[in-house]
Amino acid sequence: MRFLSGPATFLTQGSLLGAQAVDLGEKFISVRKGLLEFAVLRVVAGEKLYVAEVLQRLAGTEFATQEGTLYPLLSRLRRENLVDYEWQESDAGPPRKYYRLTEAGQRALAELQGYWQHLTETLNRIGK
Amino acid sequence: MNKVTVVSLAGNAFHFEEPAHDAVSAYLARASRALSTNPDRAEILLDLEQAIADKCQRFLTKHKNVITAEEVAQVVREMGPVQDGDDDAAAFRTDTGHATDAQGLQGTPRRRRLMRLPSEGMMGGVCAGLGAYLDIDVVWVRLAFVLLLFPTGGAWFLVWLVMLIIVPAARTPEQMAAARGESLNAREVVEMARRKSADIGKAAASGLRDVERNLRETFGPRN
Numbered sequence: 001m002r003f004l005s006g007p008a009t010f011l012t013q014g015s016l017l018g019a020q021a022v023d024l025g026e027k028f029i030s031v032r033k034g035l036l037e038f039a040v041l042r043v044v045a046g047e048k049l050y051v052a053e054v055l056q057r058l059a060g061t062e063f064a065t066q067e068g069t070l071y072p073l074l075s076r077l078r079r080e081n082l083v084d085y086e087w088q089e090s091d092a093g094p095p096r097k098y099y100r101l102t103e104a105g106q107r108a109l110a111e112l113q114g115y116w117q118h119l120t121e122t123l124n125r126i127g128k
Numbered sequence: 129m130n131k132v133t134v135v136s137l138a139g140n141a142f143h144f145e146e147p148a149h150d151a152v153s154a155y156l157a158r159a160s161r162a163l164s165t166n167p168d169r170a171e172i173l174l175d176l177e178q179a180i181a182d183k184c185q186r187f188l189t190k191h192k193n194v195i196t197a198e199e200v201a202q203v204v205r206e207m208g209p210v211q212d213g214d215d216d217a218a219a220f221r222t223d224t225g226h227a228t229d230a231q232g233l234q235g236t237p238r239r240r241r242l243m244r245l246p247s248e249g250m251m252g253g254v255c256a257g258l259g260a261y262l263d264i265d266v267v268w269v270r271l272a273f274v275l276l277l278f279p280t281g282g283a284w285f286l287v288w289l290v291m292l293i294i295v296p297a298a299r300t301p302e303q304m305a306a307a308r309g310e311s312l313n314a315r316e317v318v319e320m321a322r323r324k325s326a327d328i329g330k331a332a333a334s335g336l337r338d339v340e341r342n343l344r345e346t347f348g349p350r351n
Contacts, residue, residue: 051179066208067179068159075168075175093182094138097175 025062032062038116039063040073041101041109044083050096074099082108132194137181138174143193148200152180159210166212179207240309243298244291252292260308 025032043049043057051070058064077083082105085097101109130145135152144152159176163169183203184195242261246253249266255273259266276284298307 051175052182066206067176068208068210071172071175071179072163072166072210072212075166075172079168093185094140094178 028062036063036065036069037073037077038109038112040070040077041082041105041112044099045101045106045109048086048088048098048100050088050098054099077105081105130194130196137184138178140181142181142184142195144195144200145197147197148195151197151200151204155180155204155207162210163212172210176207176210183207241303241306242295243303243307244295245304245307246297246299247304253297254288254291254295257295257298257307258291 244253
């Protein structure tokens with residue numbers, strides 16, 4: 001249960017699972033699906049990013065995803081007022097939408113992190 | 129040698145091999161359907177178009193200006209199937225994206241429904257609907273209906289009348305697709321293509337207006 005010790009370690013050390021990852025990946029698919037929103041909020045919390053960059057940050061993690069999933073998700077997060085975007089010119093090609101966390105998004109992220117902490121503490125406490 | 133079509137993706141023109149164009153249209157049609165209840169559907173579709181355009185850009189060089197079918201297949205795989213929010217689990221199964229998107233334009237044919245096609249009929253669309261249902265040219269159906277009037281002493285007219293009353297009319301694109309047994313998928317693609325060409329027509333018209341205004345401003349009488 002080491003990997004459940006906190007959000008940061010869960011995100012960065014997930015690959016420690018190595019060979020088991022295939023089975024666990026399938027088993028935890030709905031958990032990861034539910035946490036994708038969390039992961040995306042964390043990714044855009046640090047800096048303003050456009051979609052290709054968000055995908056890049058998530059690539060290689062358990063939360064690797066694709067445009068087909070990410071655009072509808074970001075659009076919902078924007079409807080819920082958790083993220084917002086601004087247009088920014090780019091050197092190569094048309095202007096891009098840069099996403100960032102809103103204040104409400106920061107609060108929601110803090111709440112999510114607290115709850116995740118609570119869940120992992122619970123899991124670590126029970127059954128020992 | 130392949131036929132090439134010019135398409136506009138998020139405001140930029142691309143040269144696509146025809147199968148490549150079909151694959152992108154089909155992808156966007158599926159996306160449009162997946163997002164049918166999403167209030168931001170139009171915006172997301174535009175984002176997706178832009179993402180496809182960006183991905184296609186990397187295949188273009190100074191000496192290669194056509195996007196091939198294989199390249200588009202790769203782009204579509206990378207994009208992944210579009211899902212709206214709460215569709216469980218599919219989000220991470222990126223490998224299934226290929227299977228879903230390789231289905232192509234046609235989708236699964238549906239069972240036909242007997243419906244009148246008033247927009248295509250001479251009167252109530254009874255014969256047109258029956259022709260679509262039986263996959264026979266409407267002319268033969270009409271001819272049969274008229275000829276059957278003679279041996280039945282005109283009583284066949286009642287058959288037509290009853291059908292006019294009890295067979296429902298197909299009015300929406302969905303209903304008309306159902307009457308023909310086409311999958312809505314294919315029909316949506318056609319609809320989308322029609323809308324697109326209408327937009328291009330509008331753009332051309334406004335372009336012409338600009339030219340006209342410029343000419344007037346340059347050469348017109350000064351006040």
